[in-house]
Amino acid sequence: MKNIKFLIIGVVFGIILSKSEVVSWYRIYEMFKFQSFHMYGIIGGAVMISMIFMQLFKKGTIKNYLGENIPVKDKKKGVIRTLVGGTIFGLGWALAGACPGPMFVLIGHGITAILIVILGATLGAFIYGLLSKKLPH
Amino acid sequence: MEFISQPWAWYVAGPMIAIVLLLMNYFGRGFGVSSNLETFCTIGGAGKVSGYFKKDWKAQTWSLLFVVGIIVGGYISSHYLMSGDPIVLNPETVSELTELGFANAGESYVPSEIFSTENIFSLKGFAILIGAGFMVGFGARYAGGCTSGHAITGLSSLQLPSLLAVIGFFAGGLIMTWFLIPLIF
Numbered sequence: 475m476k477n478i479k480f481l482i483i484g485v486v487f488g489i490i491l492s493k494s495e496v497v498s499w500y501r502i503y504e505m506f507k508f509q510s511f512h513m514y515g516i517i518g519g520a521v522m523i524s525m526i527f528m529q530l531f532k533k534g535t536i537k538n539y540l541g542e543n544i545p546v547k548d549k550k551k552g553v554i555r556t557l558v559g560g561t562i563f564g565l566g567w568a569l570a571g572a573c574p575g576p577m578f579v580l581i582g583h584g585i586t587a588i589l590i591v592i593l594g595a596t597l598g599a600f601i602y603g604l605l606s607k608k609l610p611h
Numbered sequence: 612m613e614f615i616s617q618p619w620a621w622y623v624a625g626p627m628i629a630i631v632l633l634l635m636n637y638f639g640r641g642f643g644v645s646s647n648l649e650t651f652c653t654i655g656g657a658g659k660v661s662g663y664f665k666k667d668w669k670a671q672t673w674s675l676l677f678v679v680g681i682i683v684g685g686y687i688s689s690h691y692l693m694s695g696d697p698i699v700l701n702p703e704t705v706s707e708l709t710e711l712g713f714a715n716a717g718e719s720y721v722p723s724e725i726f727s728t729e730n731i732f733s734l735k736g737f738a739i740l741i742g743a744g745f746m747v748g749f750g751a752r753y754a755g756g757c758t759s760g761h762a763i764t765g766l767s768s769l770q771l772p773s774l775l776a777v778i779g780f781f782a783g784g785l786i787m788t789w790f791l792i793p794l795i796f
Binding site for chain 2: 477478479480481482483484485486487488489490491492493494495496497498499500501502503504505506507509510511512513514515516517518519520521522523524525527528531536538539540544546547548549550551552553555556557558559560561562563564565566567568569570571572573574575577578579580581582583584585586587588590591592593594595596597598599600601602603604606607609
């Protein structure tokens with residue numbers, strides 16, 4: 475039951491992604507065509523404000539619910555994994571018009587076909603897991 | 612109520628997403644979605660095939676609940692918080708899409724040309740849906756994160772791997788949108 479708060483945060487996140495039209499395929503197309511500022515504003519705005527939070531985590535001004543400092547985890551390093559993996563992700567993002575968060579939002583919107591996209595994404599994660607030791611990172 | 616039913620502007624949504632990141636961190640967890648795809652594999656028994664998936668998925672319950680919440684949030688929005696007005700797209704986007712064969716761009720959230728239920732049962736339609744998903748899932752796990760983990764968490768904490776990943780996200784997205792989508796449709 476202590477995890478129920480993550481469900482509630484998820485609900486809030488799902489509502490934000492819906493109400494700001496981030497879950498719309500058209501908004502993603504428009505972004506990659508540089509025909510609207512909307513998506514850049516959202517991602518850029520989220521990054522800017524998060525940057526302030528990250529600084530406050532580092533300084534220990536904002537502590538977690540236990541009163542401890544919040545560690546900022548290092549991302550896995552690797553030029554190939556990030557550039558190649560990122561490019562493959564981008565191809566899928568633009569075609570599906572949805573990254574992983576919005577995919578789940580669209581289930582809530584009653585879009586049955588998104589289940590096939592999520593099935594594909596799970597399959598993709600599975601194949602990555604199988605190949606992870608053989609792929610260059 | 613006017614505010615609730617209208618689409619939210621970028622300067623409302625951007626900071627709100629940052630607050631989601633703040634709340635996740637406050638409660639001792641990171642902000643990210645794509646790692647759940649690996650958890651689905653583990654739950655589905657992928658640990659029998661590869662040691663990569665031999666994990667205790669119950670330790671990820673918090674993250675799975677986050678995803679359940681996202682679905683519920685989508686349901687609540689689409690049922691109670693939508694105005695039903697079309698999405699106000701750039702007219703240029705609409706006319707380009709019409710030329711590509713996408714009718715009524717912006718009238719709904721997703722184009723029926725890709726997401727109609729009938730498409731699941733056609734070879735091309737199914738291939739597009741599963742292929743797009745595959746690239747998202749494979750790419751996100753290879754890169755080590757998606758938009759939430761890399762673009763927002765990673766960029767805001769000034770991490771180089773995330774900058775490279777986001778450059779990749781955009782390279783792939785531009786190639787798909789400018790060159791491949793006109794070939795596919």
